[in-house]
Amino acid sequence: MKNLAVVVFILAAAVSFAGEGKHLFILSGQSNMARFDPNVSFAPAVEKEFGKENVIVVKDALGGQPISRWYKDWKDADGVVPESTGDLYDRLMDIVNPAIERQQIATVTFIWMQGERDAREKYGSVYEKSLNGLVDQLGKDLSRDDINVVVGRISDFDLENKLYPDWTKVREAQVHFAENFPRGAWIDTDDCNTGLNHQGKNVTDDLHMSVDGYKLMGERYAEKAIELIKK
Numbered sequence: 001m002k003n004l005a006v007v008v009f010i011l012a013a014a015v016s017f018a019g020e021g022k023h024l025f026i027l028s029g030q031s032n033m034a035r036f037d038p039n040v041s042f043a044p045a046v047e048k049e050f051g052k053e054n055v056i057v058v059k060d061a062l063g064g065q066p067i068s069r070w071y072k073d074w075k076d077a078d079g080v081v082p083e084s085t086g087d088l089y090d091r092l093m094d095i096v097n098p099a100i101e102r103q104q105i106a107t108v109t110f111i112w113m114q115g116e117r118d119a120r121e122k123y124g125s126v127y128e129k130s131l132n133g134l135v136d137q138l139g140k141d142l143s144r145d146d147i148n149v150v151v152g153r154i155s156d157f158d159l160e161n162k163l164y165p166d167w168t169k170v171r172e173a174q175v176h177f178a179e180n181f182p183r184g185a186w187i188d189t190d191d192c193n194t195g196l197n198h199q200g201k202n203v204t205d206d207l208h209m210s211v212d213g214y215k216l217m218g219e220r221y222a223e224k225a226i227e228l229i230k231k
Contacts, residue, residue: 021106023229024056024099026138028070028092029114031063032152032189032209032217035198036113041218049226054106058099060092066117067127071134077125089134093141108144109225110135113152113217115170116207124169128177135181148183148228150221151175156190157207183228187220189213 025046027038036042038057047055065088068074072086118127131151139147153174158167178186192213193206203210209217 021104022054022056023050024096024105024108025058025111025225026092026096026108027057027059027061027111027113028088029061029112029152030065030117031061031207032116032214033059033061033111033113034063035208036061036214036217038218041215042111042222045219045222046225049222050229056099056103056105058092058096060088060095061113062088064117065114066121066123067114067130067134070114071130072137073133074130075126076123089137096142107146107148107229108138108142109148109150109228110138111150111152111221111225115154115174116157116164119154119158119164119167119170122166124166124173127166127170128173131173131177132181146183148225149178149181149185150224150228151178151184151186152189152217152221153186154189155193155207155209156205157193183231185224185228187217187224189217192217 023046025042027033027036038059043055043057046057068082068085069088070086070092072089074085075081112131115127118124135147135149139145151174153171154167158164161167175186178184189209192209194204195202195210195212197203197206197208197210
């Protein structure tokens with residue numbers, strides 16, 4: 001009986017230790033992430049769930065950029081490699097690494113809002129592979145194989161593929177990735193791009209989200225991230 005009590009204590013201690021540490025949220029992407037303020041709805045939600053002292057939120061984004069500026073081994077469908085790849089990923093990690101220095105990290109969640117540029121440049125056929133590669137790249141750099149990923153599916157801006165030929169192809173790739181990645185999820189943004197925008201103009205099915213849309217986006221990101229962490 002005494003030995004059983006010791007075993008139970010050791011197991012309990014191990015579970016407790018595994019749950020200790022801070023929850024890291026890495027937010028990145030192009031313009032709809034660049035214009036997104038995590039302090040409006042995302043950070044408050046995850047801080048309420050886990051405690052402000054247990055949350056680290058890092059964001060770096062730049063409008064109009066393809067995924068190749070994050071994924072270092074990117075190539076197009078013909079195997080062509082651009083002159084430069086991964087520079088925005090390096091910029092992101094230059095922010096992430098100091099933020100987690102000397103910190104015990106319990107979980108890592110990657111929050112991604114990007115794809116419009118790849119849809120315009122007709123790179124939809126390699127988008128899912130590139131996103132998988134990017135997540136794998138991040139996992140290796142952080143020495144983790146348990147990264148959670150929440151993808152914002154690009155909106156309903158161009159469902160007829162008139163301006164951005166691979167718009168629906170990228171949307172499908174994002175959902176397929178999220179539903180097949182073991183720790184993945186995606187959020188719908190189709191109702192986030194109508195309303196009053198940051199310039200005070202009323203828009204409908206715009207390329208960018210409305211003010212209320214960004215707030216809603218943050219709430220949905222937080223909800224999915226919390227679900228993944230609790231699994």
